[in-house]
Amino acid sequence: MAEDLQWLTEKHYLVCPKGAMFKQMKVDKSRTAIFSGNLVANTRDTMKDNVFVCLGSMAFMAGAIAGLLVAALALMAVPVAGWALAAIIGGALLLAIGIGYMKCKSNAGSRQWVNPSPNLIVDGHEGLVVKQSQLCCTAENVMIDIKETFWEAMMSTTMHDVGHIANFAFGFLAGRGMGSMAGTAATSGLRAAGAEFLNVAKAEMGNMFNPATLFGKMSWLCRGLRGLGMFGAYKGQYDIWTNPEMSTTDKLLASGQELVLAIFAAKGASLVCFPAGTQVHTSNGLVGIETIAIGSVVWTMNEATGQRELKPVTQIHRRTTLSMIVLELDNGTIFQVTPEHRFLVNGEWREIQNISAAEELELIDGRKVTIKNIGLISKVSTVYNFDVADNENYFVTEDGVLVHNGYTNKAQVKNVTGEAHTVEVSISKSDYPETAKHIEDAIASGKPNVVTIERDGAKANRATSLRGVKTKPNLDRDEWPMAMFKEGGKGASVRHINPGDNRGAGSAIGNALSDYPDGTVVKIIITD
Incomplete structure (x- = not known):
C-alpha cells in the first residue's frame, strides 16, 4: 500500500454529496482488528444504521411548495403575518428534512463498498482504504466519500449544503412565480401568465436567495425556530441574508457553514459541543x-x-x-x-x-x-x-x-482641538495596503478625508454606493467614504480588494470610533 494511503477506521468520516450531515465511521461487525488504536472497517460495515439526511432534489421541491403556498395566499388576498410566512418556510424545510431522513434510512440497505483492498482481510472480509474505497448508495446512484478529519468532512459538507440552500431558494422563487403565473392564467390567459412569471423572476432575482425578506420583523416564532434543532439556524440565516456588507457568494458560503454548525449543535455530535454561548x-x-x-x-x-x-x-x-x-x-x-x-x-x-x-x-x-x-x-x-x-x-x-480580554487595534485614534474636526484616525499602508491605497486615490480624486459619523444611515448608504457594482469572486467591494459616514452612499468610490484587508481596516476604523457618537467629525489620515 502506498505510504500516503491508510486503512479505513473509526477515526475517519463519511460525506454524502446529497446529504445534509456527515458521519463518523462506525465499525459494526469488525471487533478485533485495530490500527493506530482504532477499529478497522471492512466491506460489511455499510453504516446501515446511520442517516446522512438525503436532501438531493428535496430541497428544490420544498422551496417550490413553500413558494406555491405563499403565492396562493397572496392570490386569495389573505393577509399573512411575517411569523406565518416564516412558519411556512420552516415547515417546508422540516418536511424536506423529514422526508430526506426517511429516504436515506430506507435506502441504507442498498449501500455497498467499491474498490476495497484485497491485500487486507479483516474478519474474513476485504478491508477498505482511504482515498481509494467509496461507499456506493445504489438507490441514489451516488458515491459517499471518506474524509480523514472532522475538519475536511465539515468543510466538504458545507459546500454541499450551499447547493441545498441554493436549490431551496431557486425552488421558492419558482414556486412563487408559478403561483402568480397560475393566477394570471385564470384571468388573462397563458401569454399574460408567461409574462407574469418573467416579471416575478426579474423583480425577485436580487432576493431569490433571501427567505428573510418574508419575515418582516423577527417575531418570537422566528426566534423560536432556533429551538427546532435541524433548522434552528434561522436567526443565523436571517442575520446572514440581511447583511448588506456581504456579496451573494459570501452569503451562500456563510449560510452553508452556519447550517453545518447548527446541525451538529442540534444533534449533539460526540466530538464537539456548541453551547448557547462561549x-x-x-x-x-x-x-x-x-x-x-x-x-x-x-x-x-x-x-x-x-x-x-x-x-x-x-x-x-x-x-x-x-x-x-x-x-x-x-x-x-x-x-x-x-x-x-x-x-x-x-x-x-x-x-x-x-x-x-x-x-x-x-x-x-x-x-x-x-x-x-x-x-x-x-x-x-x-x-x-x-x-x-x-x-x-x-x-x-x-x-x-x-x-x-482585548486586541491591538491597528487604527490609531487621537482627539484634537482647534480644527474643524475633533478626532483623527490613522491607518497604515503596511497594515492595510489595499484599503489605504483606495482611500488615498479616492481623496486625490476629490472624495473627502474629513467625514461625519452617521451610523443610522449606514445600511442605506451601502446599498446606494454598491448599486450596480458587480461582485467578483474572492474580493470585497470597498467603499470610500465608508457607509458609516454621512458622506458615504451616492458617489462613493468603490473598488474590489482583498477581503481580509477590507474587513480588517473597516473593523479597525469602526472599533477606533466605537465610543464616539453620531455627529462626530473625523479626519482620516493614511500613514506609511
Missing part, C-alpha cells in the same frame, strides 16, 4: 459569556507571577462581526472566536488569525493544548467581551483556554 470560568463555575455582567468574578492569570486569580469584571462589550475563526484542538474541543482576539503562545500574546495549526495554547491548569485545525469562516455573529480589573485576560471553554 463558556467562561467564573467563581460560580462555567457560565455563558453573554450572561457575564459588571461585578461578575472570573478566573484570570497574573502575568507577573503566573498565578490564577479571581478578578471582577469592570465593563461589558458587545458588537457584531462578519467573520469568525474556528479552532479545533487536539482534545476534540471546537470553538469560535473573532480573528483579532489574542491568545498566549510561547509567552507572547498573538492574534488568533496569525496563529497556525500545531501551535500550543495555555490552559487554566497550566497544561498546553495543541491546535489541530484552524480556519476563517464568514459568519455574522454578535460577540461579547469584557474588561477585568488588574489582569487583562480570562479563560474560555470547558478546558479553560487562556485568552486576552
Whole structure:
C-alpha cells in the first residue's frame, strides 16, 4: 500500500454529496482488528444504521411548495403575518428534512463498498482504504466519500449544503412565480401568465436567495425556530441574508457553514459541543459569556507571577462581526472566536488569525493544548467581551483556554482641538495596503478625508454606493467614504480588494470610533 494511503477506521468520516450531515465511521461487525488504536472497517460495515439526511432534489421541491403556498395566499388576498410566512418556510424545510431522513434510512440497505483492498482481510472480509474505497448508495446512484478529519468532512459538507440552500431558494422563487403565473392564467390567459412569471423572476432575482425578506420583523416564532434543532439556524440565516456588507457568494458560503454548525449543535455530535454561548470560568463555575455582567468574578492569570486569580469584571462589550475563526484542538474541543482576539503562545500574546495549526495554547491548569485545525469562516455573529480589573485576560471553554480580554487595534485614534474636526484616525499602508491605497486615490480624486459619523444611515448608504457594482469572486467591494459616514452612499468610490484587508481596516476604523457618537467629525489620515 502506498505510504500516503491508510486503512479505513473509526477515526475517519463519511460525506454524502446529497446529504445534509456527515458521519463518523462506525465499525459494526469488525471487533478485533485495530490500527493506530482504532477499529478497522471492512466491506460489511455499510453504516446501515446511520442517516446522512438525503436532501438531493428535496430541497428544490420544498422551496417550490413553500413558494406555491405563499403565492396562493397572496392570490386569495389573505393577509399573512411575517411569523406565518416564516412558519411556512420552516415547515417546508422540516418536511424536506423529514422526508430526506426517511429516504436515506430506507435506502441504507442498498449501500455497498467499491474498490476495497484485497491485500487486507479483516474478519474474513476485504478491508477498505482511504482515498481509494467509496461507499456506493445504489438507490441514489451516488458515491459517499471518506474524509480523514472532522475538519475536511465539515468543510466538504458545507459546500454541499450551499447547493441545498441554493436549490431551496431557486425552488421558492419558482414556486412563487408559478403561483402568480397560475393566477394570471385564470384571468388573462397563458401569454399574460408567461409574462407574469418573467416579471416575478426579474423583480425577485436580487432576493431569490433571501427567505428573510418574508419575515418582516423577527417575531418570537422566528426566534423560536432556533429551538427546532435541524433548522434552528434561522436567526443565523436571517442575520446572514440581511447583511448588506456581504456579496451573494459570501452569503451562500456563510449560510452553508452556519447550517453545518447548527446541525451538529442540534444533534449533539460526540466530538464537539456548541453551547448557547462561549463558556467562561467564573467563581460560580462555567457560565455563558453573554450572561457575564459588571461585578461578575472570573478566573484570570497574573502575568507577573503566573498565578490564577479571581478578578471582577469592570465593563461589558458587545458588537457584531462578519467573520469568525474556528479552532479545533487536539482534545476534540471546537470553538469560535473573532480573528483579532489574542491568545498566549510561547509567552507572547498573538492574534488568533496569525496563529497556525500545531501551535500550543495555555490552559487554566497550566497544561498546553495543541491546535489541530484552524480556519476563517464568514459568519455574522454578535460577540461579547469584557474588561477585568488588574489582569487583562480570562479563560474560555470547558478546558479553560487562556485568552486576552482585548486586541491591538491597528487604527490609531487621537482627539484634537482647534480644527474643524475633533478626532483623527490613522491607518497604515503596511497594515492595510489595499484599503489605504483606495482611500488615498479616492481623496486625490476629490472624495473627502474629513467625514461625519452617521451610523443610522449606514445600511442605506451601502446599498446606494454598491448599486450596480458587480461582485467578483474572492474580493470585497470597498467603499470610500465608508457607509458609516454621512458622506458615504451616492458617489462613493468603490473598488474590489482583498477581503481580509477590507474587513480588517473597516473593523479597525469602526472599533477606533466605537465610543464616539453620531455627529462626530473625523479626519482620516493614511500613514506609511
